[in-house]
Amino acid sequence: MTFGIPTPGKIIAVHLNYPSRAAQRGRTPAQPSYFFKPASSLAPTGGTIERPAGTELLAFEGEIAIVIGEPARRVSPEDGWRHVAQVTAANDFGLYDLRAADKGSNVRNKGGDGFTPIGPAAIPASVAGEDGWRVRTWVNGELVQLDTSDTLLFPFGRLVADLSQHMTLETGDVILTGTPAGSSVVVPGDVVEVEVDAPLAPGAPSTGRLVTTVTQGDAPFGDFGTKPAVDDAQRIEAWGSEAEHAAAVAAGKASPLDAPTASDEAAAASAAPEPSPAALTDEVRELLSSAAVATVSAALRKRGYHDVFIEGVFANHPGDRIVGTAKTLRFIPFRPDLFKEFGGGFNAQKRAFDTVAPGEVLVVEARGERGTGTVGDVLALRAQVRGAAGIVTDGGVRDFDAVAEFDIPVFSQGPHPSVLGRRHVPWETDVTIACGGAAVQPGDVIVGDGDGVLVIPAAIAAEVAAEAAAQEAEDAWVAEQVAGGASVDGLFPMNAEWRARFEATRSAEAAAAEAAR
Incomplete structure (x- = not known):
């Protein structure tokens, strides 16, 4: 030695x-x-x-x-x-x-x-x-x-x-x-x-x-x-969880599930499926970053999604916005024996904040219980350092003033000085959760602003973003007309006459932009 x-x-x-x-x-x-x-x-x-x-x-x-x-x-x-x-x-x-x-x-x-x-x-x-x-x-x-x-x-x-x-x-x-x-x-x-x-x-x-x-x-x-x-069970156990394995596959570090073992590399190469495209591309992120949550909500409502609003949370900084993919953390109600077994060490809460990826929003299920903290200054700082896009919890925030000094947006039910052992046991990560009355799955797209926080199912994120961006452009034009003295009657919402004017304006702007190239 x-x-x-x-x-x-x-x-x-x-x-x-x-x-x-x-x-x-x-x-x-x-x-x-x-x-x-x-x-x-x-x-x-x-x-x-x-x-x-x-x-x-x-x-x-x-x-x-x-x-x-x-x-x-x-x-x-x-x-x-x-x-x-x-x-x-x-x-x-x-x-x-x-x-x-x-x-x-x-x-x-x-x-x-x-x-x-x-x-x-x-x-x-x-x-x-x-x-x-x-x-x-x-x-x-x-x-x-x-x-x-x-x-x-x-x-x-x-x-x-x-x-x-x-x-x-x-x-x-x-x-x-x-x-x-x-x-x-x-x-x-x-x-x-x-x-x-x-x-x-x-x-x-x-x-x-x-x-x-x-x-x-x-x-x-x-x-x-x-x-x-090896088999799939061993792959998941070795990497620590199915989510960690999936992240390793996406990074090119692991064989996908159902793939042959590394000893048969040629067969593995032919059998490996193409990775699923990311729901939040740079283009989709840019579109959602310019759209109000209220506008996104309307696009979701048209598609039958009425219960995707995370109720009761507000931002720690006025004017904060978040756009990112969900990484989930679930707390269960406090029980002394369970907290003794699962509350200490590198528990689920610490693992979630220590593994959140750049661009992800850490979404925490606290059952709407605001009588204790679910994140404090150290963990919020850890998420910020790792590049997280934000934190959303339907519980409380400990060290609220210190967390408010950080750049990372945090949406919560407000401050509370108590620690987890009062009401919660950190239980699991990277699972489907319920936060503020909304179902959230890992990989869902999270958007938030002063109106609150919405969950967009990953499969429809691109179409919702495109529709919301188009609606934002239309609403901005309507606001210009109102600012110029137009009555809202027939303009909001637009009747046929006003829509024709809007389309003509858009066409002229597009032509001018093309000519300027």
Whole structure:
């Protein structure tokens, strides 16, 4: 190891230990379960990891690693932490393509050379209690995992005690204590960084960043062992969600669902479907940006969409407008046991704000409950930094004055100082929600101004935008006539005579514009 401890005799990893990860997996274990990783999988910071030829689902897992000091045999959970000498960072890489080969033992999918980077420095365990540690992971500079050891299902001392019932934990043995939510797939060229620190300890000691670069291997697997194989369920689980997988497909980083495995690249290329065109093209965005919500509402009403208005929300800045595609977040009513399990760590709320994409509007279902905050200054700033087009919540906003200082438009029911644990549990992202009485699906187009916020189904966004823009031009011409002294009788709405004048004016303007080219 790079921090002065000889190669460990044992590297033991925990399958599931963070509530955020358990929620992502859809199961919470009653007791910890483990697997071994070989010492040959260790790697230092600054190294590379090879994604083997014929595979596609290499996933990172940033983790807190604890290093045994005084040997432990049949110790109690209360004494377990005393046997930990050092704490460091680790990355428990795994290859979903080989996950089925060895079931829970993970021999082949997690035992490859370089699959356990560790370091770069170790922190004495004595600088903080077992609840005082934080792990963060970045991919290509973007924070994707953040959680703390005070949320663990099975604290460090309990892991040491449990394992010591079955074997002697010896000096230098390493325990990888589980990964929080946010683990996903990386591709050749990606750079993964993991850091563990004790942020509340004096000096906030840190391991420094454990850096690993992903490369592409070219040596094929032989015919004398299990071949890589993936299916759609594995693709979705590896990427973290169906929405994350779809985004990766759109970015050219992942195979589409129902595609053959990477070991049959030629067949995959012929079978891959064309990606669906984006509902909010630059042209549609420009048209909607110049159209009033009231005008868009009329175009939707003509098509039978009467309940697409998000009721009760207003902007934090007078004159704010938003146009973007919906990314959704859902809260459920508060319940102490559910909040304890799903409210901490890198929960659904944090994941939503940490993964919102440029041009997206984060739409939050808070059931119209304004008696607590659903977004505060830190999360609003995170959305702004990521380039979000706005935030819409049918709940309250915490740190309202601070949020109002940001540029990002936020539409809400108003301020409230309380945090989530008063009324809400952050539950899920990227699902169909109900916000302010309107159904919102991921990818719907959201428009908002001083009149409120509307939801445009993605399939009709282009035609609604075109009609709204045409109506805006007509309304502007009518306003000019009224300003010039014309009566509204017969002009608003236009009768045949006034329409003929309008069409003649438009034709003349078009001809003049053409001549000027």
